[in-house]
Amino acid sequence: MASPARIDQGTILKPAAMEALPVITMTAGSGMTAGINQWSLAQGIRLNYTLASNSMMAIAGLTVADIGISYLPRHFMAPWLADGRLTSFTTTPATPNLGYYFLQRSDDKRELVARMKALLLSDACGLAGGKWVAPTGTAHIPKTNMKRRK
Secondary structure (H helix, E strand, C coil), X not given: CECCCCCCCCCEECHHHHHHCEEEEECCCCHHHHHHHHHHHHHCCCXXXXXXXXXXXXXXXXXXXXXXXXXXXXXXXXXXXXXXXXXXXXXXCCCCCCCCCCCCCCCCCCHHHHHHHHXXXXXXXXXXXXXXXXXXXXXXXXXXXXXXXX
């Protein structure tokens, strides 16, 4: 996504253009950042100018302010695209689709966890109605990894 002042709606960016643009990403531990980094490396694209934040809303605000371009979920940013605050562009080659997961311990029966899962599966988050695919099988997270450190 980008500010309309920087990139017109529907523009197709080639690798050389990506190298010249500032890119606003999530911080290093983010799946979004890992996906973009893997994609750019595979395409031989060097992202020369990056700015990282751990807040998706900060990234959206910085993108609207024309600080750089970003990789944000289209459904989440739909109102901003609709009212013209942001534009959407594509890249050649295309950027990856990222999967998001909700993990919980099988023995965690807290009400908060159940409510978080229900919210994520609701229409409000855009993961319902065919956009959510439940993972097959189960993952085991040993309790020893969940201990709090003092």
